[in-house]
Amino acid sequence: MHELSLAEAINKTVKELCARSEWVRVRRIVLKVGHMRQVDAELLSFAFDVVAKGTVSEGAELSILELPIVFRCHACGKAIGGEGTTFACTNCGSTNVELLSGMELTIESMEVESQQVL
Amino acid sequence: MSEIVTIQQAVMAEDEKYAFRVRESMREKKILAVNIIGSPGCGKTTLLEAMASRTDFSFAVIEGDLETSRDAERLATAKIKALQINTKGLCHLEAHVVEKALSSLDIDSLDVLFIENVGNLVCPAEFDLGEDFKVAVSSTPEGADKPLKYPMLFAQAKAVLLTKMDLLPYIRFDKEMFLRDVRSLNPKAPVIELDLLSGTGIEKWVSFLSERLREKRAHAV
Numbered sequence: 001m002h003e004l005s006l007a008e009a010i011n012k013t014v015k016e017l018c019a020r021s022e023w024v025r026v027r028r029i030v031l032k033v034g035h036m037r038q039v040d041a042e043l044l045s046f047a048f049d050v051v052a053k054g055t056v057s058e059g060a061e062l063s064i065l066e067l068p069i070v071f072r073c074h075a076c077g078k079a080i081g082g083e084g085t086t087f088a089c090t091n092c093g094s095t096n097v098e099l100l101s102g103m104e105l106t107i108e109s110m111e112v113e114s115q116q117v118l
Numbered sequence: 119m120s121e122i123v124t125i126q127q128a129v130m131a132e133d134e135k136y137a138f139r140v141r142e143s144m145r146e147k148k149i150l151a152v153n154i155i156g157s158p159g160c161g162k163t164t165l166l167e168a169m170a171s172r173t174d175f176s177f178a179v180i181e182g183d184l185e186t187s188r189d190a191e192r193l194a195t196a197k198i199k200a201l202q203i204n205t206k207g208l209c210h211l212e213a214h215v216v217e218k219a220l221s222s223l224d225i226d227s228l229d230v231l232f233i234e235n236v237g238n239l240v241c242p243a244e245f246d247l248g249e250d251f252k253v254a255v256s257s258t259p260e261g262a263d264k265p266l267k268y269p270m271l272f273a274q275a276k277a278v279l280l281t282k283m284d285l286l287p288y289i290r291f292d293k294e295m296f297l298r299d300v301r302s303l304n305p306k307a308p309v310i311e312l313d314l315l316s317g318t319g320i321e322k323w324v325s326f327l328s329e330r331l332r333e334k335r336a337h338a339v
Contacts (some may be wrong), residue, residue, distance in 0.1 A: 002241040005210060012132050017125065018279050031129070036270060037244075086266065086302040087273065093303035105244075107125045112123070 005039060006105070011057060013107060015059035018056045021112075026060040029113035032105040035069045069102030132246065136213035140248025143220065148338050150230045150331045153247050155271055156255030157264075158237030161281040161314055163189045165255065165323075166232060168314045170196040175229035175331055180219050182211040182236045189234065199223070210241035213248050228317050229331055239264065243271035250334065251276035258282045259289055262296040265303055273303040275325055278309060284313040 014026060031040045043062040049064050070081045075094030088095050128134065144151045156162050165180055178199040181189045188204035201223045203215055216233060225231060233249060237243040243252070254275035256264050259282060265272040272278065278300050286293075300309055308326065312319035 002209070002244060005241045005244060006129065009129050009133065013129055016132055017127070025120075028122075035272070038240075038270065038321045083144075086246075086269070086299075087304070088302040095301060107127050107129060109122055109124045109248065109271075111120050111122045113119065 001046070002038075003016055003043040004047045004051070006037075006039065007044060007051045010062075010107065011051045011055060013109070014057050017107075017110070018112070019069075023110075023112040024056060024115050025113040026057040027113065028061045028063060028067065028111055030056070030063045030108040030110070032065050032067055032104045032106045032108045034067045034102040036099075036102040037105055039102055041066070065108065067101050067104050070100045071097040071102075072100055073097050101102060126337070130244075130246065133213050136217050137246040137248040138219050140213055140220065141250075144219045144231070144248065144250070145338060147225060147228070148335055149225060149228050151233065151247075151249040152230065152327070153233045153235060153249035153252045154238065154255060155235045155239070155252055155275075156279075157239055157257070157260055158246050160237070160255045160257040160260065162234050162237070162255050162314075163192055164241075164314045165279065165281065165312070166193060166198060166234065167196045168317060168320055169324065170198050172317075172320055173230075173327070175328060176227060177232060178223060178225065178228055179232045179234055180216060181234050182215075184208070184236060193280045203317070205236055208236070209238050210236050210245050211247055212245055216247045224316040227245070230327060238270055239268040241269070243274060250330065253277050253279060255281060256296075258285050258291040259325075262292040264300075265296065265299040269303050272300055275304060275307050276330075277308050278304070279310050279312055279323065281312045281314060283311045283318070284315060 046064045052058050068081050072079045073089035073094055074096040076092040077092045081091050087097050090099055168234055179193055181200055181202045184205055187202040190200040193200035201219055203219055252275050254271050256266050310323050
């Protein structure tokens with residue numbers, strides 16, 4: 001259940017961001033998650049709903065943009081995107097590859113509300 | 119009124135601050151910090167026990183478990199300095215917990231600090247504790263399919279330890295597949311085969327660590 005750990009980490013980071021910028025409510029959080037992280041989007045949203053209770057993020061929608069694994073092969077020079085999670089070039093089989101995408105775990109943007117000035 | 123703001127910040131940014139501080143403190147004290155990750159029962163504590171009086175470096179252990187201090191007691195019996203942390207349900211250690219533990223452990227005279235993570239192949243791989251590197255421990259009875267099932271851990275590990283090699287005659291374990299799959303995730307990490315009851319392979323593991331310690335110290339000068 002590493003989605004619960006991730007949900008807690010997201011909530012902690014969002015809380016900190018809100019405290020710093022005086023945002024009082026979060027409506028939506030857009031996350032970028034690399035395929036290598038093996039995150040189940042549905043489980044993560046469920047876990048986040050639970051941990052966000054009673055915080056500024058309570059009820060916020062979590063939008064997850066999953067990024068595929070993409071690497072450049074140093075042996076044949078091709079940039080390859082894979083379905084699986086292995087780091088072997090699907091063109092020439094070399095493992096001399098450099099990961100370009102797939103490990104992301106980033107809060108890309110948020111929809112927030114600031115304190116109402118009366 | 120709501121607004122959309124661009125954030126572009128790593129989810130783990132908060133925890134990474136603690137990890138950074140742990141890493142800085144390890145660098146100043148020239149201690150090699152090793153995060154040991156593997157399933158419950160794969161032999162993480164046995165590995166540490168088996169190292170007692172077999173190393174030319176001094177070491178201590180931070181033990182992470184959900185409950186009980188059994189592992190730290192086992193290590194104390196083997197005359198290894200150990201501090202138990204109970205995560206009370208959390209499935210992995212986090213850097214702020216490690217930082218706190220460091221303040222109650224006398225580490226100044228240490229060469230190597232092992233952090234034995236909670237027995238789990240998933241969550242511990244996600245969290246940076248400020249270690250120099252992670253080590254994946256996998257035992258033969260768990261099956262040869264673990265690397266591809268838990269790629270995050272095996273892709274990051276600086277070394278892969280394959281334990282319970284003495285059980286090979288009694289179980290089905292496709293070693294070729296295991297090695298091939300580790301290679302496909304992580305071409306550089308050595309796979310060290312261990313039989314911790316007889317001690318076979320420990321020398322290789324200890325010399326791997328001595329070499330990393332030497333590198334770290336050479337780098338720090």
